[in-house]
Amino acid sequence: MANATSIDAAYQAGRVREGPRLEYSENNANYIEVPLIFDPVIREDLTTDFKCVVHNTLSFQMLHTTVKEAATFSWGIALAPLSLVFLVLGGMWMRRRHRHRTGKAYGLTTLKTGHQDV
Numbered sequence: 128m129a130n131a132t133s134i135d136a137a138y139q140a141g142r143v144r145e146g147p148r149l150e151y152s153e154n155n156a157n158y159i160e161v162p163l164i165f166d167p168v169i170r171e172d173l174t175t176d177f178k179c180v181v182h183n184t185l186s187f188q189m190l191h192t193t194v195k196e197a198a199t200f201s202w203g204i205a206l207a208p209l210s211l212v213f214l215v216l217g218g219m220w221m222r223r224r225h226r227h228r229t230g231k232a233y234g235l236t237t238l239k240t241g242h243q244d245v
Contacts, residue, residue: 128178128180129143129175129176130175131176131178141166142165142166143163143164143165143166143172144164144166145161145162145163146161146162147161147162148160149161159181165194168194172194173193173194173196175194176193177191177194178190178191178192
């Protein structure tokens with residue numbers, strides 16, 4: 128079900144449909160699996176309340192599930208340490224270059240002009 132409506136009624140165009148039913152046993156318990164097939168997943172699906180409802184003459188079970196957006200790679204997070212390395216190496220290069228410049232000292236100097244100020 129999608130938002131308390133059957134999948135067939137909620138998605139009449141067939142963008143979301145039930146896949147093939149798979150029945151299996153594991154650890155002395157019986158299971159039924161019916162996958163939902165999205166073609167394609169859209170942003171609206173992230174807020175849809177999906178429920179799997181199973182009932183027979185002996186029992187009833189309902190399980191909720193949601194569609195979540197997959198984690199994507201963030202270039203900003205990957206490039207932050209790299210830019211820090213370049214910044215440190217650039218600072219070291221500039222400091223080394225500044226130290227090796229001989230004869231280009233900057234500072235206050237006095238000029239001797241040959242006459243005295245009164």
